[in-house]
Amino acid sequence: MSGARAAMEGVFAGDRRELSELEIAPQAALADEVRALIEAVIHTEVPETELREAAAAVAALTERLNTARRNRPPAARLGVNGMVKALGSPVTGVLNAIAPPIDVVTLEDGSVHAEFTLTDVYEGPPTFVHGGVSALILDHVLGAAAAANGTPGMTATLDLRYRRPTPHGVPLVVTARTVRNEGRKTWADATITGPDGRVTIEATAMFIFPAT
Numbered sequence: 001m002s003g004a005r006a007a008m009e010g011v012f013a014g015d016r017r018e019l020s021e022l023e024i025a026p027q028a029a030l031a032d033e034v035r036a037l038i039e040a041v042i043h044t045e046v047p048e049t050e051l052r053e054a055a056a057a058v059a060a061l062t063e064r065l066n067t068a069r070r071n072r073p074p075a076a077r078l079g080v081n082g083m084v085k086a087l088g089s090p091v092t093g094v095l096n097a098i099a100p101p102i103d104v105v106t107l108e109d110g111s112v113h114a115e116f117t118l119t120d121v122y123e124g125p126p127t128f129v130h131g132g133v134s135a136l137i138l139d140h141v142l143g144a145a146a147a148a149n150g151t152p153g154m155t156a157t158l159d160l161r162y163r164r165p166t167p168h169g170v171p172l173v174v175t176a177r178t179v180r181n182e183g184r185k186t187w188a189d190a191t192i193t194g195p196d197g198r199v200t201i202e203a204t205a206m207f208i209f210p211a212t
């Protein structure tokens with residue numbers, strides 16, 4: 001028993017503690033600061049004594065935040081359609097400092113779309129986005145397209161064609177749409193496009209709503 005069905009239902013069930021936008025704001029601001037901290041940690045050249053002091057200060061902050069903890073990452077119903085959003089998502093989660101975060105919107109034609117810029121925190125080859133990070137983003141938006149079609153599922157297959165390197169530090173566009181559904185299976189296509197309008201990655205995925 002994989003528990004995949006329960007996991008899938010949990011995404012949309014809204015059985016998690018749901019935060020209001022007012023509750024989210026100060027925690028999202030904290031996540032923004034941590035994002036800046038991650039970037040600073042990678043690039044800093046301050047002396048060793050300052051690094052040790054900074055590490056102790058961060059450890060003290062972590063201890064302070066852990067004095068009151070949730071059991072699971074929270075969710076919220078946001079936007080006009082009130083879709084449940086996982087605030088801790090590594091792609092879209094405004095409370096997750098490792099998420100860019102990407103704001104995925106569903107368009108009237110059922111496709112999903114996001115405009116975003118990645119920093120060099122997500123670098124693979126110098127000046128370009130890590131291919132695994134692109135795969136993460138594409139998996140998510142493909143899944144969002146399947147869900148927007150009313151046919152959500154777990155990723156069963158994910159095929160990627162890296163046509164040219166994806167640059168970081170410039171505006172990128174990701175779009176995805178559902179192309180086919182047969183029973184529990186849903187197929188979706190997606191692309192990432194660079195600022196010159198050229199597609200850098202094409203992706204196709206198949207999602208399965210788990211039997212159990």
Ligand SMILES: CCCCCCCC(=O)SCCNC(=O)CCNC(=O)[C@H](O)C(C)(C)COP(=O)(O)OP(=O)(O)OC[C@H]1O[C@@H](n2cnc3c(N)ncnc32)[C@H](O)[C@@H]1OP(=O)(O)O
Binds near residue numbers: 004147154209212
């Ligand atoms: C809005 C939120 C967006 C979030 C997007 C994020 C997406 C994710 O990250 S999901 C996490 C990554 N994916 C996973 O961990 C999935 C792990 N796998 C599983 O849970 C299961 O194997 C699962 C659900 C895919 C299929 O399980 P199950 O429902 O038992 O399938 P099962 O009944 O055996 O097979 C059904 C059919 O699918 C086919 N199938 C099953 N798995 C696969 C697969 N991986 N690839 C191709 N075909 C498959 C079977 O052959 C069968 O085909 P047919 O009907 O023609 O005989």
